Amino acid sequence: MDDREYLPLSWLSQVCYCPRRAALLLNERLWSESTDTAKGRAEHENVHTQRVERRGDFIKLYEYTVFSDRLEINGKCDCIEAVRNENGCRIPVADFPVQLYPIEYKHGNVRDEDEYNIQLCAQAICLEEMFGTSITEGALFFISSHRRHEVKFDDALRRRTLECAQKLHSIRSALSVPAAEYSAKCRRCSLADLCMPKVKNSSKSYLQRLRDEAEGNIEEDTP
Ligand code: SF4
Incomplete structure (x- = not known):
């Protein structure tokens, strides 16, 4: 097939x-x-x-x-x-x-x-x-x-x-x-707000985690 x-x-x-x-x-x-x-x-x-x-x-x-x-x-x-x-x-x-x-x-x-x-x-x-x-x-x-x-x-x-x-x-x-590489194209890119090309990847993951928590997609850690 x-x-x-x-x-x-x-x-x-x-x-x-x-x-x-x-x-x-x-x-x-x-x-x-x-x-x-x-x-x-x-x-x-x-x-x-x-x-x-x-x-x-x-x-x-x-x-x-x-x-x-x-x-x-x-x-x-x-x-x-x-x-x-x-x-x-x-x-x-x-x-x-x-x-x-x-x-x-x-x-x-x-x-x-x-x-x-x-x-x-x-x-x-x-x-x-x-x-x-x-x-x-x-x-x-x-x-x-x-x-x-x-x-x-x-x-x-x-x-x-x-x-x-x-x-x-x-x-x-x-x-x-792929990781973001900021360039002049980013200013014309409709995904710039979602991509955050100027923000480091570690910070992006942190922001994504905050968003997921706020939307209830991640359960809080239990002790
Ligand atoms: S803002 Fe657009 S053009 Fe710039 S890195 Fe992100 S996806 Fe690519």
Whole structure:
């Protein structure tokens, strides 16, 4: 029996942003909504409707389910453009060969974030594996500015994507939570209040114990 656990593709961007953040989300099920996450989710939900649009030799597939046995991940592509190309691959919704081009929607204005590139590259790797094809580039579409940022899937990006998938699986299998490393990213992190990146681990355990006691999760020591 195959008991490998496939993890959500979108979490590659979390582990790239901060391994501790990915571990808190994955292993401790922590979540905290910030203005940024709420806005991003609202904008994303508007494009998240599974459908296929056709215009001659040009097809758009929205919310397409993808997976990779190599990366042991699964998830969805926001949008895949499929354009007729005699050297392309066959997909179920087209009766001609196509070249695939994944597009990931992001809220806000154009910015070059490695975690976004890795998420998009992982989608391309899934599609390559599923359809036996080669995909050299895709795009991030920034909803507020209505602009595309093209991403090349070069060897370096593919290597970082594989490393992120391996890191995510190792965090998951060890059920570990890496120690916090305070950086500029912490100021934008919606989990900062729960993570307490500036507080030493020993103090964190003490605070957690106080919280557990206050919530009645720990019985007082009996003499
Ligand atoms: S606050 Fe900083 S260390 Fe903690 S999860 Fe967020 S980014 Fe990572």
